Amino acid sequence: MARLGSLARLDGVAQAELVARGELSAAELLEACAERIEALNPLLNAIPAVDLERARAVRPPAGPFSGVPFLVKDVTPYPGLRWSVGSRLFATHVAPQGTPYSTRLDEAGLVTVGKSATSELGLLGSTETLLDGVTHNPWDLSVSASGSSGGAAAAVAAGLVPLAHASDGGGSVRVPASVCGLFGLKPSRGRCVPASLGTSDFGALTSEHCVSRSVRDSALLLSLTEAQDAGLPPVGYVREPIARRLRIGTWTRTTMGEEPEPAVRRAYDEAVALCVSLGHDVEPVVPPALDGPALGDAFFLVAGAMVAGVVGMIGQLRGRPVERHELEPFSWALAEEFQRRGPDAIAGARAQFATSAERYLAAVARYDVVLTPTLATVPWRLGHLSPVLPREELLRRTAHAVGYTPIHNIAGCPAMSVPLHWTDEGLPIGIHFAAAPGGDALLLGLAYQLEAARPWHHRWAPYSYPRLFDA
Template identity: 40%
Template sequence: MTNYTRRHFLRGTAATAALLPFASACAPVRALRATSLPSGDMDGVRMAQLISNGDVSSLEFTEAAIARAERVNPQINAIASKTYDMARVRAAESPAGTFGGVPTFIKDLMNWKNAPSFYGSRAFKDYVAEEDGVFATRWREMGVVSLGKSTTPEIGLISSTEPLVTGPTRNPWDLSRIPGGSSGGAAALTASRVTPFAHASDGGGSIRIPAACCGLFGLKPSRGALAGPQLDQPVELSVNHAVTLTVRDSAALFAAAEDPREGLTPTGRITGPASRRLKIAFAPEPTNGASLDSETRAGIERTADLCRSLGHEVVDWTVPMDGKAFQDEFLLLWAAGAAEFMQQAMAYSPGKAPEEILEPWTLGLAQDFMAKKDRFESAIAYLQAFEGEYHSWFDDFDVLLTPTVSTLPPAIGTQSPTGDFDETMKRVTDFVAFTAPMNVSGAASMSVPLQWTSGGIPVGSLFSGRRGDDGLLLALAYELEAAQPWIDRKPGILG
């Protein structure tokens, strides 16, 4: 789920490359042509290298990605709007940059100049951005070629991507299941190998949740680590980054967008694992009363064992927080965002009744805020104090390991924005029991696709650190990727 840019959203809202565990991404290519890449088995770093070397053109990679999108999107419904013609023009110009000429998608919560921005809502289905968002500007400077906007729930307010404006997005590993949210379209497209990575954002888990559901790597950067607007918010939740097939794409995207503020030390480009062994606190139990399903529990236990086998010290730990109290205060802030979005939507679509343009989930959150707004100041005080509490946990260890979500991805419709509000709330909060504390604290956190069920469904492992620990987590991710590679795992829809 993602916290949008509120008042400003309409204005712009030691493994080296040779050792990475994916031969197809690193194999020498001389006469390669886009048609020889039917399933997109290559990461963005390698694509950029080939384009720079003149082995493959940006336009060839772009046309191949468009062909893949047209083949799989009828099954996953992950594209909110297509900008193929704009992409072809940009690709033909061979844009320069770290990812010069590499095709991707931009999440429908971020403005990309001259592209539609629905924000996952029927209220804005005719809106076209006049300029790039702040973070989008940085991605344009990297040279990426956007093929369009990926789907998201209405203003990113729920953990499933089933907006009424575009219809439900489906998980490529099992089309009956959700891909997570709010970066569900980005994750479904990347997991389907349409593009090697896609823009994503995270205000309560919206990078990490869909990464877990779709078997991808998803890093939530520290607050203030990457380029972005300076927001006037009492608790700044949301950050922008990506979901990726490989760790090195995430690390390269991070370095290219890095613009640290508020005392953060620059991370730079992390290129491999570190020799340092970590003390990892293993805390698999949800703090809000939710329960893990058996396959999620088995998966996270296997991840703990993997970390032990790599020489890290793994200690059993119980998170010292009242999860239900935290959830109540966080949800009030979340509901305040829904109430503000409702006002913006009504101003943009005058004369329309709220229920004509906004979803029942959004309206329910807005109504919940109005009923409890006298508690808002105390909720903000609680959440601001929580940042220090969270960071104190790391006095005795380096990294916290939990599941990313409490169950396997549930069925489409289970978290529908049109369902009974109270029932949907219970289902959502149980599912996303682990991710929001890192948004409130501004901490670095990542979901790593280390486990799959016997039936082929991904199980994400959530590693979290302090604010500023992005480099530490990326180095650990390289080590985990080398020890237990995931690049060769592909959804069944790819054949």
Template identity: 40%
Template sequence: MRHVHAFRDDALGEFDAVGVARRIASGEVSAREVLDASLARLDAVNPQLNAVAVDDRDRAVARADGSFGGVFAGVPSAVKNNTAFAGIATRNGSAATPDVKASENEPFADQLVETGLNMIGATTTPAYGLTATTEFVDRDPTRNPWDTDFSSGASSGGAAALVASGVLPIAHANDGGGSIRIPAAACGLVGFKPTRGRTAPAEMAKSLPIDLVSNGVVTRSVRDSAAFLADVERRHPAAGMPAIGDVQGPGDKRLRIALVNAPITGGLLDRDTDKAVNGTVELLESLGHRVTTVPLPVDRSFIDDFSDYWALMAFGIDRLGRFTIGKGFDNSQIDPFTRGLSNRFARRFYRTPLAIRGLHKGTAAFRSLFDDFDVVLSPTLAHVTPEIGVLSPAGDFDEVFAKLVDYVSFTPANNVSGTPAVSLPLAQTSTGLPIGIHFSADLGDERTLLELSYELEAARPFARIQSA
């Protein structure tokens, strides 16, 4: 195991984002001291992790001596490099995207800043967020701080690596097929995907027939995820949804939980993941919750429908990039995986109306679980995070795509349906790598997931990389 972390006795310590913000507010430390600690940690570990797409420390230092509002006032963080943040080029992990600085924030970037976070730069993401590992064809991969031979997940892999290694207590992530939850599972973090529309939509996907993408954060504690959602909600209550409120601990209600432990592919979980799920069931039942094993109500046609729709996004980049990405887009720099996914769409474009219809049907089927259950439990992924290279975008497209389908079997249903979900680091492999356990609730019911997450965090405290 090759651990890489930067936890030390400095202004950040081992505090979560809420804890750091409270220290700043009390005067125990200053925002500048906290930022200096974060940057020193970054310099110590980023050469091994490669998690930073754009280093914007000079502007962060200039901001640190000013005033901040919000629940995380003065806490250092970073924006994912697929989201427009004024003064940073939104490169989307690809040399095909022009190196042109954004002139203004997109709406979710404003929501991040309103919580008081001080952005030190932008984190890495694989080309256009289309795969489940933060690897590239033209630069070094982003590595997992728990073991640098392994993937940090994706597409928010840089964010997860920086939070898990202690550089940042919280970082922006977004999720179109599992991209908050997958890297959280790989790196031992809390990865909460809100209900579609709970936070400001991602500019890259909001005009599509089905907006798969939800914006959020990755954190080391449940209370940071809860505090983030509460602070955003205070300023931007989501129309037509029940309020989440300021959730600060477990709920009293004992839940009816549906266990889905069979991948939609028909494959099997690996031994460590299966053991982790069974251990979580035992924990839940010991806490008084009722767990019932059920089949996933979505049939295997969902795989083709989702894959065809996902390929539509690659086609829009590959063939229409000068319009969808903008002036200066260089198609010759498209990576093999994005090109392969685009070609898949070109071969199957006629299925698009059928795919969209199938996804709507799948949404109805998935949400029918909540007629009888409060929460759906599954593993976040069908097997533990792979080694670097297994899902390389430079590999044979058909082989890599088949591996991705097997790996990412559980998370996409929440993107299509828009329902909230969370990955919690409740288990580890026999070699000490994190394993994420996944919980879903119906539209607008983030509160139930947060209350359950608090309870599980207290009952089985999350493993810390600095203690491994």
């Protein structure tokens, strides 16, 4: 197993190539993954549900990722595995069936070994739930892996799996990628086949994809999960760096009108200089005139409507109402606020989204790409976004940190966080790039270029399998 230990350093494409060449079997990849999970998951708490016996019974097809171990975020159903959405309300629920998205994962040859931890209902930017406890960041165990895809990001950053499913309704792919030193792409709205079984205003903001250590893993998975009827220019498998000069607009002010912390500003300045050195035309621009407080209010209003809908549905199905203690305080407070304001308020939230998207797209229409920080702050300590804190305090803290990413969900744009900087204390800081709707291939081409110019593959977290076990 010593030789298999080095598999933790390989991305998914490289692992699948070993299987395709007959140098390793899919079973050996799985057993090596099982060893890594057994060694490190008790420390990180990134994977609350593992089913290795089921995974051992899988005979993966000869797909591009054949035999590669994989995790599905626990907000998304995967047949036969727990589907708790991070909530005590669904603690014992098992998904009876999959979705078009899970079917594509299987057809790609990925072997789903379990479910990654998420904040309750995917609502908070920290993965520390009353159901599963705290997920730790492999770069610093006292720091949050953020959310809502925190379990996926922690698992990939620790080398437990080479890539993992993640979903993004306001930054939930890009923010965990940033704080865990990974690549995270949020595709254009409608780019991928459906991964959920229902619809809501909040769900309409969400894009499915992954967090990964390499750009090519992300690019390959996107080509395998891409919808053919999305009404967008097809992406296919982007394999190479972009070959043309881009016009890149940049700013640092968040939608709340705040500037980033000094360490984040330094990371941003380095990224601007890097893009200039690569031959791109980079110019600072005035950020779009968005009403940040109103936009945040609309975002969490539709989140509250989603929670209230879940509460009502479960109450009807089981014949008794959902009680306060079955949800986390933050989730319950969002539902209460929606009910206080009434369903007519949703029309105002939709109007706010439409106006904000129109203003954003008009402001950036002259540029191929927009560059900002991913977050306004360095990674935060565990407890900073705990679901037991008062609703208003959590909204304030979230708005302060996550001031760049939600507008791209609202406008339907593809966007990505690229791991280009680490603080003096060794914490990752991602840099954010976004394009117009449909510009996924352009972003991936830029990501390849950045990856080649400022490689990050050699950087492993202190609490990762390669670092702890010298793999």
